[in-house]
Amino acid sequence: MNDPLGGRMDGVRHIMTLRIYYEDTDFSGAVYHASYLRFLERARTEILRAIGFDHRHLYETKREGFVVRRMTIDYLKPARMDDVVAVVTSAESVKAASLVLRQTVVRDGETLVTALAQCAYLRHGRPARMPERMRREMMRTE
Template sequence: MDWPDLAGRLNGQTHELPVRVYYEDTDFTGIVYHGSYVRFFERGRSDLLRLAGINHADLRDGGRDGPALAFAVRRLNLDFLKTATIDDLLIVRTIVREHRGARIRLDQSIWRGDDLSVKADVEVAVITSAGRPTRLPSPAAGKLASLVSAGDLDQG
């Protein structure tokens, strides 16, 4: 079954992923638990890469004669601005700010309608299976470079 929008969509250089808040995402008050936002941001980053043609499974398998690669979050700063609750529809927006060597910087935000709920400043490292930083293979690096943006996620 083909669901082309399951991974969200690229709107220019901004990736947008809809996320519904389920009971499992909330704490006992019905408000989204802070750790759930980290998972939502991870989904946004993964689906951005997927739509750009960079697949985690291909990197993990190493390709032809290449090392197995993975992405590791090096730094994650979150700003919680407004709460979200059960059954809310959220939009996770992701922009690649910089890609240099083994480092990728991204800005992410989560919106509930016109309200900015959470902002994240993320730095990801490309690493080998031994945990050493490394560059992405040229084809993947080119795909990622085409997504680098100077856009602003604070605007809904």
């Protein structure tokens, strides 16, 4: 599914583009390190939306959804105000109640940030199996 606001699927990868605004930067005009966490979170939400799942609907109807258990981030090069970057997200591993997503932030083909997000699926605050269709969509191959 392609959504001009939320990005698009490209095979097994989800690509979300965004522009860097003043509010995303520090005093030097480079993206503040914590701003990348927001960009990565948006992209994780949008890959779910692209495969037919909505965080709010899952929580409101079943009290379930993902939480980040662990995240590793490598900051390689800075993005700057007015840059257009893409956040590329793909599943590295998918288990019954967890998944690991590989995410990169790129500008004109140059990798700026790499991250791995280990996410747990919870129902009523407890680990639970994610829906089978969600698992299949996350594991799909080209």
